[in-house]
Amino acid sequence: MYVAAKGGEEAIAAAHDWLGEMRRGPADLPSLSLEQIAAQLSLCVARVMSEGSLYDEELASLAVKQARGDLIEAIFLIRAYRTTLPRLGASAPLDTGRMLCERRISAIFKDIPGGQVLGPTFDYTHRLLDFALAAGDERAAATLAGTAAQHRPRVSDHLGQEGLLRNEPPGPETPPDATRQxxxxxxxxxxxxxxxxxxxxxxxLGLAYSTQRGYGRTHAFVGELRIGSVEVEIELPELGFSITFAEIVATECETVNQFTGSRTEPAQFTRGYGLVMGRCERKAISMSLVDRALQWRELGEDDTGAPAQDEEFVLMHADNIQATGFLEHIKLPHYVDFQAELELIRRIRATQATGDPTGTAPGGRS
Structure with missing residues (x-):
């Protein structure tokens, strides 16, 4: 523990009490329920689930409430809780081709099999403050006829049928686990x-934006962005078949990029891929752009020195929990370290003033 001052435990306990008071806010206001947070702050909850690697809307809502809306703190809480859970098994790969899409768009074809489905999106709003919301005048929930989620074919499948999209090489039979290794x-x-x-x-987002501005030589199009419910299955060897044990909301993005080909491969498109839990389309698009930038070695492209192409830079600095821990630890007491630095600076200044390399001449401090 970094607390070196006498009475530190009492100060920490008082800080905890004060934090609880600030979290609750004025007592005359009703407390936020977890149901309200999950239903009305659903994009916050989705980000916490995605970056916390735990799909549970109730727990994510609790984390958002406990963290006072600080999403990185909420993600930290979810990650910490996740480590206490037993691992019962591994699910089969998600079949996102069977996703019940509530939103599904493509930027490369106007008319796609199954049609474009705008879904609930900010894309076409005016980005003006709606003061009716401040007055409590919100639209009542309505059932929109003809907009039920449906299975829709993949755009990439149609490109693949013409041989215009590079086939993905098979991955490992048992993928590595980033949470355990x-x-x-x-x-x-x-x-x-x-x-x-x-x-x-x-x-x-910053890395993806850099690729669009020329740092990485990738010019991507959104082949398809889809959001919807997808079944999670687990294989039971004793039964000899798979069963569906959950249904989650996920966001998937496939971007297509030009590829000039090689001696063994014809000119075709390549893809970047992003799949995240919850409704997180900005994250999924960014992920697909960065994924494509990191494939330069496999595709035999040149390393331009772009940040998004530097695997170590990207992967070792992308985790906000690790980054937050390393960043925020510097605000904790470092009295001994600073005293050593302080004495060093005084010694250097004394040497510069007197010309005595030992720093111990009259008037110097050692």
Whole structure:
């Protein structure tokens, strides 16, 4: 423990009490319920679940409430709780082709099989403050006819049928587990995608933006972005078949990029991929752009020195919990370290003033 001052435990206890008071706010206001947070702050909850690597809306809502809306603190709480849970098994790969899509768009074809589904999106709002919400005048929930979620074919499947989209090489039969094994570089794509799925959204957004501005030589199009419910299955050897044990909301993005081909491969498109839990489309798009930038070695492209192409830079700095811990530890007491630095600076100044390399001449401090 970094607390060196006498009475530190009492001060910490008082800080905890004060934090609880600040979290609750004025007592004359009703307390937020977890149901309200899950239903009305659903995008916050989705980010906490995605970067916390635990799909549970109730627990994520509790973390958001406990953290006073600080999403990185909430993610920290979820990650910590996750470590206490037993691991009962591994699910089969998600079949996102069977996703019941509530939102599904493509930027490369106007007319796609199954149609474009805008869904609930900010894309076409005016980005003006709606003061009616402040007055409590909100639209009542309504059932929109004809907009039920449906299975819709993949856009990438149609490109693949023409041979215009590069086939993905098979991954390992048992992918590495980023939550149980230390990071080893170079990392295969399965490990990179796991790390990116848990990565900080803002960090990925900045890296993705850099690729669009020319740092990485990738010019991506959103082949398909889909959000919806997907079944989670587990294989039971004793039964000889799989069963569905859960249904979660997920966001998937596939971007397509030009690829000039090689001696063994024709010119075709390549893809970047992003899949995250919950409704997190900005994160999924960013993830797919960074994933594509990191594939330069596998595709035989040049390393331009772009940040998004530097595997070690991306993977070792993307986790907001590690970054927060290392950043915030410097605000804890470092009295002994600073005293050593202080004495060193005084000795250097004395040497410069007197010309005595020992720093012990009259008037010097040692």
């Amino acid at each position: 230390p990071m080893e570089l170079p990392a295969d794509r399965a490990l990179r995608l796991q790390t990116l799925a848990r990565a900080d959204e803002g960090f990925l």
